[in-house]
Ligand SMILES: Nc1nc2c(ncn2[C@@H]2O[C@H](COP(=O)(O)OP(=O)(O)OP(=O)(O)O)[C@@H](O)[C@H]2O)c(=O)[nH]1
């Protein structure tokens with residue numbers, strides 16, 4: 001088979017949590033002549049390795065599988081040529097790959113599926129394939145048919161070449177004679193593969209119709225074309241832990257993965273033009289400064305070059321656990337660039353032309369904590385450290401809540417935030433404690449009251465005097481605070497009236513339950529003054545006293561924030577989602593199939609914010625990690641009973 005040199009290509013290794021991505025990454029690196037694996041891979045970290053397989057350069061990106069770190073996988077997909085989706089052979093677990101397969105479809109991105117752990121599998125690969133195919137419109141084509149010894153899978157038949165191999169641990173599989181037992185399943189799989197390919201090729205279709213067997217080369221050539229155009233997804237089998245199926249995967253990648261030029265075309269990057277890179281990952285490495293991992297969409301890019309006003313200060317390639325300093329990077333390479341201080345993750349630098357290299361926006365945070373420094377001494381360094389943390393991780397959102405006086409860090413889940421706080425401590429030297437954020441309760445009144453406030457103080461020479469008569473009344477929800485001046489005849493001199501209005505609004509920031517009072521009007525109807533002893537200050541004090549005294553008498557009510565929540569789940573979990581929402585005082589509004597996602601439902605509900613804090617944890621644990629939700633503040637609702645007691649306790653504490 002003629003094979004032209006393609007230039008560097010990038011593979012993103014993605015898949016559900018714990019499916020064996022890192023083990024596969026290590027096995028691929030080792031098979032490409034890199035170091036053998038050194039024990040269990042660290043979990044939850046994106047890793048990048050540069051390797052050379054059969055004289056061709058590759059970059060592999062090992063993505064974390066946790067749904068809480070999905071934004072890291074997304075970032076890798078944005079710059080990779082092809083995705084290898086690692087999944088479990090158990091058809092029941094297939095559903096966990098659904099969001100990924102859909103995403104790849106949305107992106108129009110070429111992908112292969114590596115069905116891992118076949119050492120543990122006693123079922124039928126056919127069933128795995130059927131379960132996976134239900135999750136995607138893109139045809140899945142089985143490249144290998146397993147050879148079994150008893151229940152154990154000991155080798156495979158390559159469906160196209162019709163050659164049989166036995167797995168050999170740590171080395172290439174051994175070519176054997178085609179066992180009788182696989183002749184039939186092999187030719188069935190081949191026919192299925194050819195049929196799918198024939199959909200894209202008239203010459204092949206003719207052969208199928210006339211029952212002529214196409215040659216392996218014909219099939220190889222077609223497969224390459226359709227795989228690299230993302231028209232089909234090849235499915236391979238193996239066991240990453242025992243190095244089974246690793247070289248087969250390498251060869252499939254080598255042969256069928258699109259070239260960097262094809263990917264550039266898919267992403268709208270013109271073939272001609274000046275250097276251009278895109279940053280997909282940012283790391284603040286201690287004294288080494290900031291490192292921006294980037295894909296070279298168009299090279300060569302030289303160290304020291306200035307792209308869009310940013311001078312590259314150092315250039316590295318990921319070796320095997322180390323970094324290799326280089327001076328120039330070619331089209332398609334993945335490199336780390338130094339000192340791009342003002343450059344954010346996702347940024348495109350250089351001659352971008354009309355290229356629209358959309359970088360995935362992180363999904364809305366679903367879990368938040370309020371953080372405080374463990375040591376007050378660190379307070380001054382906290383904001384700088386947080387800034388760097390958020391710069392590295394676009395999945396994080398930082399917010400100051402002035403009402404509650406809290407610093408809120410939000411992210412994609414409990415583990416995500418735990419990891420972020422650990423990084424804050426280890427990389428930026430600031431230890432923080434996390435608390436459950438306070439709920440921004442509000443309160444209002446249901447009864448109008450008339451209130452007299454009078455300040456009369458005689459202390460030595462100069463006294464203080466002010467007298468106000470206020471009408472305090474409820475307003476409609478959402479109308480806010482209103483101050484009305486109805487003074488006639490100078491009962492309160494004009495110059496003091498603004499002070500009364502301001503003091504009334506200020507005093508309403510803490511009502512009968514200890515929370516800001518909303519939707520009331522305060523009308524100044526009458527009052528009195530003293531030519532010498534009255535002042536702005538005196539009127540403020542009198543007004544404040546009046547409001548504080550009035551609130552408990554005005555039939556106060558606590559208001560809790562309610563959110564409009566949309567939960568998305570596979571429809572086998574729709575009833576579960578409804579039950580969970582109802583269990584959290586949610587009011588179900590209805591459900592419908594999610595647009596463009598057959599088999600998935602959106603369940604809509606109105607849920608108190610107080611119930612959402614750890615909702616994602618329960619939702620995920622009840623839906624194989626597949627449930628997600630979006631939310632948006634909707635309105636304030638009157639709260640009663642236990643909620644009020646807890647809110648008061650929180651306000652006091
Ligand atoms: N039996 C068997 N175990 C495997 C295989 N591949 C990986 N494992 C084991 O599965 C566990 C998880 O493997 P990892 O490679 O860390 O999985 P991962 O997909 O990288 O996990 P995350 O990055 O956390 O999503 C480890 O204990 C591996 O040793 C396999 O082919 N067969």
Ligand SMILES: [Mg+2]
Nearest residue numbers: 021022043044
């Ligand atoms: Mg991993």
